[in-house]
Amino acid sequence: MKRKPRLFTPGPTPVPPEVLLDMAAPMTHHRQAAFEAIFSEVSEKLKTVFQTSSPAVILSGSGTAALEASMINTLSAGDKAISVNGGKFGERWGQIGAAFGVEMNVIDIEWGTAVDPAQIEEALKAEPSAKAVFTTLHETSTTVLTDIKAIAEVTAKTSAILVVDAVSALAADELRMDEWGVDLVVSGSQKALMLPPGLAFAAIGPKAEAVMKTSTLPKYYLDLTKAIKSLGKKTTPYTPSVSIIIAMNTALDALVDEGMETVWARHAKLAEATRAGVIGMGMELFSQRPSNAATAVKLPDGVDGGTLHKKLRDEFKATCAGGQEHLKGKIERIGHMGYYDQFDVITVLSAFELALKEMGAAVKVGEGVAAAQRCFAEE
Numbered sequence: 001m002k003r004k005p006r007l008f009t010p011g012p013t014p015v016p017p018e019v020l021l022d023m024a025a026p027m028t029h030h031r032q033a034a035f036e037a038i039f040s041e042v043s044e045k046l047k048t049v050f051q052t053s054s055p056a057v058i059l060s061g062s063g064t065a066a067l068e069a070s071m072i073n074t075l076s077a078g079d080k081a082i083s084v085n086g087g088k089f090g091e092r093w094g095q096i097g098a099a100f101g102v103e104m105n106v107i108d109i110e111w112g113t114a115v116d117p118a119q120i121e122e123a124l125k126a127e128p129s130a131k132a133v134f135t136t137l138h139e140t141s142t143t144v145l146t147d148i149k150a151i152a153e154v155t156a157k158t159s160a161i162l163v164v165d166a167v168s169a170l171a172a173d174e175l176r177m178d179e180w181g182v183d184l185v186v187s188g189s190q191k192a193l194m195l196p197p198g199l200a201f202a203a204i205g206p207k208a209e210a211v212m213k214t215s216t217l218p219k220y221y222l223d224l225t226k227a228i229k230s231l232g233k234k235t236t237p238y239t240p241s242v243s244i245i246i247a248m249n250t251a252l253d254a255l256v257d258e259g260m261e262t263v264w265a266r267h268a269k270l271a272e273a274t275r276a277g278v279i280g281m282g283m284e285l286f287s288q289r290p291s292n293a294a295t296a297v298k299l300p301d302g303v304d305g306g307t308l309h310k311k312l313r314d315e316f317k318a319t320c321a322g323g324q325e326h327l328k329g330k331i332e333r334i335g336h337m338g339y340y341d342q343f344d345v346i347t348v349l350s351a352f353e354l355a356l357k358e359m360g361a362a363v364k365v366g367e368g369v370a371a372a373q374r375c376f377a378e379e
Contacts, residue, residue, distance in 0.1 A: 003315075004317060006317060006319070006347060007319050008318055008319060009320060009321045010293060010334075010335035010337065011140070011167075011188075011335065012190040012191075013192070013338040014194075015196060016250075016251070016339050019250050022246050022249070023196075023243045025243075025246065030235070031235065035242065035245075035246075036234035036235055038246055038249055039234050039235060039236075041249055042058070042249050043058065043234075045253070045255075046058070046201060049170060049193070049252065049256075050185055050201075051175065051177050051178060052177040052203050052205065054203055054206065054209075055204050055231055056202070056204075057201065057203075057204070057228060058201055058245065059200040059202065060198065060238070060239070061199075062197060063167035063168075063188030063190075064092065065222060066167070066187065066200035067093070067165055067167075068096050068222060069186070069219075069222040070134075070184050070186050071102065071132075071134070071163070072215070073212050073215055074132060074161060074212055074215050075097075075217055076215055077216070079131050079132075080103045080104075080105065081102050081103070081131055081132040081133070081160075082105045082123045082127065082130050082134070083104055083105070083107070084106075084135040084136065085107065086115060086136075086142065087136070087141035087142045088139075089139055089165060090139055093134040093136075093165070097134075100217050102217075105126075107120065111141070111326075112142050112144060112288055112296075113288050114144050114146050114147065114288070117147055117154050120133055120135075120154050121154045124154065124155070124160060130158075131161070132161045132162075132163055132211075133155050133160050133162050133163065135148070135151060135163075135165070136164070137165065137173060137175060138168050138169030138173055138291040140168045140293075140333075141324045141325075141327070142286065142287055143287045143333060144287045145169070146289075148180060148182060152180045155183070156181045161184060161208045162181075162184070163183065163184040164184070164185045165186055167188040168293050168294070169191075169293050170192060170193065171193055171264075172191070172291070172293035173267070173291055173292050178205070183205045183208040184202065184203070184205060185202070186201065188201070189201075189248070191293070191337055191338060192267070192337040192338045193248070193251055193338065194251045194338040194339045195244055195247060196244060196247075198241045199244050199245070199248065212224060267293065270341075270344075270345055271292040271293075271336060273345050273371075273375040274295045274334060274336055274349070274372065276371040276375045277345065277349040277368040277375075278295060278297050278349075279368075279371065280369075280371025281349070281352065281353050281356075281363050281365075281367050281368030282300075282362065282363055282364045283297055283363070283368075284297075285297070286327075293335070293336070294321075294335045294337065295333065295336065296331045297333070298330070298331055299329075299332060302361070303359060305323060305332060306328070306329050308332060309321075309322045309332060312332075312351055315355070318348050318352075320333060321334075334348055334352075345376075349369050353365045353368050353369065
């Protein structure tokens with residue numbers, strides 16, 4: 001009998017059956033009252049997930065579309081900005097800025113560590129004309145969580161806006177946009193929101209919306225001013241991803257009904273049990289400040305990460321994610337955001353133990369699973 005394939009990547013993530021069924025419904029037209037009603041509901045529920053009363057716009061595209069939109073709608077060529085580079089996705093902020101002629105002051109930090117808010121404070125003092133700070137809530141390539149609340153306390157004292165990439169962490173790690181004073185948050189559909197890839201989101205606070213009025217960088221399809229204006233008409237400027245938006249209504253219902261406090265607590269428990277399991281089987285965590293969205297496992301000496309990744313995927317049908325750049329072959333990343341429960345964690349830890357044992361690693365088979373079970377039993 002063939003093994004059942006299971007997805008444990010930090011995006012895309014599994015999609016609930018009821019959400020998939022919504023996408024199988026007959027196509028509807030996006031410029032009619034029925035869809036506009038759904039779009040209006042989705043837009044309001046999305047604000048709950050972002051924890052904001054500000055507009056939350058929906059774009060058709062990947063999360064990177066929202067990253068680019070956040071920059072080209074708030075800055076002009078020659079503007080100065082600060083970004084944090086502690087992994088592949090923090091690096092992307094600098095690359096987007098360079099592509100549009102923004103002078104990026106990049107704070108490079110060691111992969112696996114989180115930026116110290118004091119570093120951002122120092123960067124803003126050194127460059128008081130900086131118009132924005134770009135950082136990442138969860139650096140997916142390292143599974144590091146950034147202290148956004150503390151950074152927001154720094155940027156609130158300046159004219160710079162704080163823009164946060166929450167593509168992989170929205171609804172997994174705590175993020176209180178309005179309460180913390182975050183000015184612009186972007187995300188994507190294929191992570192903790194339990195949807196397929198294809199949608200990007202941007203929640204735009206008052207400080208960010210004000211600086212949008214002076215931005216002169218070129219924009220057309222990703223013009224957030226147009227998107228906000230269309231939001232008031234319960235629609236989008238251009239053809240939206242109709243089926244995913246309809247399905248999104250069901251996915252957001254699940255999150256809103258559960259309540260964001262409970263959603264965050266659920267992800268925290270899944271992450272805690274995963275980390276306990278990794279340590280229990282005799283391995284180490286890579287991230288020094290781990291996120292609740294995913295866990296990076298530091299592989300023992302003598303274990304080739306590429307071989308382990310393929311064994312997990314092809315033999316055990318547990319698809320995780322390997323390391324990137326200089327971490328390739330050195331870590332394996334386990335996603336546990338969105339449509340996961342405690343038994344998914346037990347399953348992936350069991351697959352890790354068995355795969356590593358077959359590869360000759362000195363892993364304690366059963367100890368990781370037992371540690372995770374004890375963690376869940378404490379709930």
